[in-house]
Amino acid sequence: MSETTPEAVDERLKSEPFFAKMMKRPELGAIAGVILVIIFFALTADSAMFSLSGVINFMTPAAQLGILAIGAALLMIGGEFDLSIGSMVAFAGLFFGVCVVTWGLPLIISIPLTFVFAACVGAVNGNIVIRSGLPSFIVTLAFLFILRGLSLVGLKMATGGSTQLRGVRDTIEGDWLAPFFSGDAFPGLFLWLADNGFVATFKSGAPKVPGIPVEILWFIAIALAATYILLRTPAGNWIFASGGDTTAASNSGVPVNRVKISLFMLTACCAALVAIITVMDAGSTDARRGFQKEFEAIIAAVIGGCLLTGGYGSAIGAFFGSIIFGMVVIGLTYTDFDQDWFQVFLGGMLLIAVLFNNAIRKRVTGER
Numbered sequence: 001m002s003e004t005t006p007e008a009v010d011e012r013l014k015s016e017p018f019f020a021k022m023m024k025r026p027e028l029g030a031i032a033g034v035i036l037v038i039i040f041f042a043l044t045a046d047s048a049m050f051s052l053s054g055v056i057n058f059m060t061p062a063a064q065l066g067i068l069a070i071g072a073a074l075l076m077i078g079g080e081f082d083l084s085i086g087s088m089v090a091f092a093g094l095f096f097g098v099c100v101v102t103w104g105l106p107l108i109i110s111i112p113l114t115f116v117f118a119a120c121v122g123a124v125n126g127n128i129v130i131r132s133g134l135p136s137f138i139v140t141l142a143f144l145f146i147l148r149g150l151s152l153v154g155l156k157m158a159t160g161g162s163t164q165l166r167g168v169r170d171t172i173e174g175d176w177l178a179p180f181f182s183g184d185a186f187p188g189l190f191l192w193l194a195d196n197g198f199v200a201t202f203k204s205g206a207p208k209v210p211g212i213p214v215e216i217l218w219f220i221a222i223a224l225a226a227t228y229i230l231l232r233t234p235a236g237n238w239i240f241a242s243g244g245d246t247t248a249a250s251n252s253g254v255p256v257n258r259v260k261i262s263l264f265m266l267t268a269c270c271a272a273l274v275a276i277i278t279v280m281d282a283g284s285t286d287a288r289r290g291f292q293k294e295f296e297a298i299i300a301a302v303i304g305g306c307l308l309t310g311g312y313g314s315a316i317g318a319f320f321g322s323i324i325f326g327m328v329v330i331g332l333t334y335t336d337f338d339q340d341w342f343q344v345f346l347g348g349m350l351l352i353a354v355l356f357n358n359a360i361r362k363r364v365t366g367e368r
Contacts, residue, residue: 060213070315071267080310086292089293099114122268123264126260130260151287155285183211274293299353304319
């Protein structure tokens with residue numbers, strides 16, 4: 001009678017230590033970066049940086065960049081790049097400004113039209129990439145210049161020679177939709193907090209922070225929605241599969257082309273949202289709006305754990321990567337350091353993030 005050998009344990013049933021699971025999370029580096037930056041500024045910056053008004057000060061630019069970074073992160077997970085999103089902010093801002101000021105359309109028409117317009121431009125980008133087989137880096141680099149040039153030409157045509165279109169604030173004044181895209185949310189709550197001594201006030205009794213800027217709420221909502229889509233829906237699986245192995249994904253029935261074109265459209269719509277918010281806040285639009293934001297958004301996504309090769313990343317990672325940007329840009333003003341150190345920090349964080357992400361990729365895939 002032959003000896004029976006114990007059954008081999010299925011690898012899928014083995015429990016993985018908590019620390020090992022955490023080390024594979026794409027957002028780990030960004031969270032660690034946020035903690036290190038907080039510690040750095042806690043030691044070197046004025047304490048006012050971490051007051052309520054100080055937090056709002058650095059979260060506002062972080063939110064505007066973060067909306068772009070989350071869109072860029074989803075596209076990178078899907079295996080593509082979009083270097084035109086910064087120029088798309090200016091171009092969508094031009095279109096939105098023309099809708100509101102030149103054509104006199106209400107926000108309930110102007111805002112959806114701007115999103116549709118941006119989505120169409122994103123679809124053009126995506127279709128060129130898919131149909132031509134060219135790298136998205138090259139195609140969107142071309143659109144970076146095309147859209148920036150069209151913004152300049154379009155503004156001059158709309159204004160009779162100026163590169164800035166003014167009058168947006170006067171036009172939208174009193175529009176019921178304006179508070180959803182401009183200004184501060186929950187002003188009544190902050191007045192109550194000020195009256196009861198929970199937040200700092202001016203001598204007049206008015207709160208130093210009148211509310212939460214709406215872009216921060218949009219930023220949080222988009223990060224949560226993107227995370228849910230990536231981790232809890234079939235669409236999220238399609239995005240990871242499309243970026244991980246296009247051939248295998250196609251053979252498994254994933255509509256890879258449709259997924260990638262949709263991601264280009266989503267990224268353009270994120271740029272349009274930033275354009276609408278910034279144009280309404282400033283009351284004008286100009287041709288330099290969104291300048292170089294494409295690089296900052298991609299860097300924030302990489303810091304947040306997105307691999308340059310696609311198939312791996314996190315919307316929450318891009319969320320924290322954007323907060324790092326906001327903290328450093330504004331935080332340096334609370335210190336005695338030269339603000340140009342931000343450029344050094346930017347390059348350093350990118351290099352560290354790529355090295356860290358490469359190590360994580362090897363751990364996940366088992367490469368040596």
